[in-house]
Amino acid sequence: MLIRKVFKFEIRSNGEQQGKMAQFCSCSCFVFNKALDWRKIVYSSNYNKDQQILVIEQ
Structure with a gap:
């Protein structure tokens, strides 16, 4: 039997990170x-x- 679990996360960022x-x-x-x-x-x-398609070499 396959059991699936769900995890919920919330990002709490400060002003600098935002x-x-x-x-x-x-x-x-x-x-x-x-x-x-x-x-x-x-x-x-x-x-x-x-x-024609233009291809750019990297």
Whole structure:
């Protein structure tokens, strides 16, 4: 018989930690939006060029 247990946790952060979490979320959102904008530009510029996908080497 499989017994599943559930644990519930609550994060109690101080003001400094809340500020860092908010900064992290806003930075992540900024990077995502920039990448999305960049992909839209690449897609629109390559739309009529055989549907090429641009690959960036890391």
